[in-house]
Amino acid sequence: MRRLMALLATCATVLGLTALAGPQAAAAAGCKVDYTVTNQWQGGFQAAVKITNLGDTVTGWKLGFAMPDAGQKLVQGWNATWSQSGSAVTAVGADWNRTLATGATADVGFTGTFTGANPKPTAFTLNGVACTGSTEEPPPTPGDGTPVDVNGQLHVCGVHLCNQYDRPIQLRGMSTHGIQWFSKCYNNASLDALAKDWKSDLFRIAMYVQEDGYETDPAGFTGRVNSLVDMAESRGMYAVIDFHTLTPGDPNYNLDRAKTFFASVAARNADKKNVIYEIANEPNGVSWAAVKSYAEQVIPVIRAADPDAVIIVGTRGWSSLGVSDGSNESEVIDNPVNATNIMYAFHFYAASHKDNYRAAVSRAATQLPLFVSEFGTVTATGGGAVDRASSTAWLDLLDQLKISYANWTYSDANEGSAAFKPGTCNGGDYSGSGVLTESGALLKSRISTADNFPTS
Numbered sequence: 001m002r003r004l005m006a007l008l009a010t011c012a013t014v015l016g017l018t019a020l021a022g023p024q025a026a027a028a029a030g031c032k033v034d035y036t037v038t039n040q041w042q043g044g045f046q047a048a049v050k051i052t053n054l055g056d057t058v059t060g061w062k063l064g065f066a067m068p069d070a071g072q073k074l075v076q077g078w079n080a081t082w083s084q085s086g087s088a089v090t091a092v093g094a095d096w097n098r099t100l101a102t103g104a105t106a107d108v109g110f111t112g113t114f115t116g117a118n119p120k121p122t123a124f125t126l127n128g129v130a131c132t133g134s135t136e137e138p139p140p141t142p143g144d145g146t147p148v149d150v151n152g153q154l155h156v157c158g159v160h161l162c163n164q165y166d167r168p169i170q171l172r173g174m175s176t177h178g179i180q181w182f183s184k185c186y187n188n189a190s191l192d193a194l195a196k197d198w199k200s201d202l203f204r205i206a207m208y209v210q211e212d213g214y215e216t217d218p219a220g221f222t223g224r225v226n227s228l229v230d231m232a233e234s235r236g237m238y239a240v241i242d243f244h245t246l247t248p249g250d251p252n253y254n255l256d257r258a259k260t261f262f263a264s265v266a267a268r269n270a271d272k273k274n275v276i277y278e279i280a281n282e283p284n285g286v287s288w289a290a291v292k293s294y295a296e297q298v299i300p301v302i303r304a305a306d307p308d309a310v311i312i313v314g315t316r317g318w319s320s321l322g323v324s325d326g327s328n329e330s331e332v333i334d335n336p337v338n339a340t341n342i343m344y345a346f347h348f349y350a351a352s353h354k355d356n357y358r359a360a361v362s363r364a365a366t367q368l369p370l371f372v373s374e375f376g377t378v379t380a381t382g383g384g385a386v387d388r389a390s391s392t393a394w395l396d397l398l399d400q401l402k403i404s405y406a407n408w409t410y411s412d413a414n415e416g417s418a419a420f421k422p423g424t425c426n427g428g429d430y431s432g433s434g435v436l437t438e439s440g441a442l443l444k445s446r447i448s449t450a451d452n453f454p455t456s
């Protein structure tokens with residue numbers, strides 16, 4: 001109940017919804033949305049949207065979702081009052097269907113135009129509550145042997161990430177590409193493949209803040225992140241919520257957004273065991289002192305809502321512990337963030353970052369808890385050829401040091417770092433070996449080996 005109240009309060013605050021729906025609507029606790037493209041033609045389409053209310057009776061509802069592609073435009077809707085602002089679409093119930101009893105459905109729809117692809121929206125809200133379709137995403141059954149089931153709530157012990165038995169573990173997994181661009185790659189089929197075929201422990205959710213990301217639609221992106229957290233949870237994977245700051249490089253530019261975002265996701269996900277927070281992807285062009293100051297303002301916001309989660313702090317020089325700026329790990333060791341249960345991010349791109357970076361990690365790992373929350377097998381542009389020798393040297397080092405990692409990217413982007421060939425995400429097959437790139441095949445072979453997590 002505490003969690004429900006916190007969730008409702010958070011959603012109401014973020015969306016400023018209290019005036020719209022009144023007390024009955026505020027009691028809504030869950031919903032499911034089925035979105036079907038019923039017809040598509042050159043540049044146009046028709047979509048049917050079935051809303052199922054899984055919470056208390058709602059009188060006066062508002063459906064919200066984001067068009068995943070900038071070229072998608074609402075033309076005309078029915079059975080509700082429809083509008084679109086930027087990517088955000090809303091539909092407000094008509095007089096005759098505005099009351100939805102528990103379990104009741106409303107069938108609405110619209111016609112639209114599109115220019116590029118016509119990806120389906122993946123995250124919906126009803127009166128600000130994320131429609132996670134809880135009937136479709138049951139929590140994992142106890143004792144199912146998944147990474148989250150075995151390891152439970154994580155914490156930092158010494159320089160390691162430790163499980164519920166207080167034993168060091170290494171999590172191995174994949175990062176999304178920017179969810180503002182590649183939402184079509186994150187669905188039940190692709191997440192099943194990641195959990196079952198790749199045997200991934202970890203799913204990093206890269207929510208860009210700029211570049212058409214969070215800043216353009218805070219409520220929509222918050223909802224998308226939350227539903228991806230649920231999809232990881234229902235498959236027993238840990239989820240890293242990555243506040244993907246990149247340009248500008250000073251995370252303080254996004255300080256207010258970070259506080260708003262993390263207050264919301266930490267309250268909503270406080271009772272989950274699978275969530276890890278990453279507060280700033282890659283600080284760059286900024287001093288360690290400025291990054292530390294940012295961290296010491298954002299961490300307490302998360303702790304207030306979710307006291308026991310592990311938090312990853314980005315480091316100077318694109319999360320290189322300062323090495324890419326000509327510094328090194330000593331700036332962090334000498335002036336650590338004033339907080340407990342935190343780890344420091346180290347990122348590398350194997351074709352660009354080699355022996356001197358590996359040496360820094362080897363030294364730092366004896367003194368700082370490190371988490372490789374992003375790395376690529378290619379150059380730092382995200383493109384180019386896979387450097388197999390350097391990638392293998394890195395992965396062997398991380399295995400030896402029990403440093404957790406997430407690879408950039410679990411996507412079909414047209415660049416060497418992507419695990420899938422271009423076009424894969426337009427289909428339903430994420431499991432066959434024919435869909436993998438060289439980078440994807442290498443990572444799948446490394447990630448899918450047995451974890452042997454300690455259980456006592």
Ligand code: IDC
Nearest residue numbers: 211246281282318349374380381382413415
């Ligand atoms: C890259 C993407 C690329 C995109 C670019 C700009 O691969 O498609 O156009 O971002 O947003 C990072 C960043 C990560 C980068 C990646 C590769 O965290 O956002 O993704 N990279 O350049 N740090 C080092 C490399």
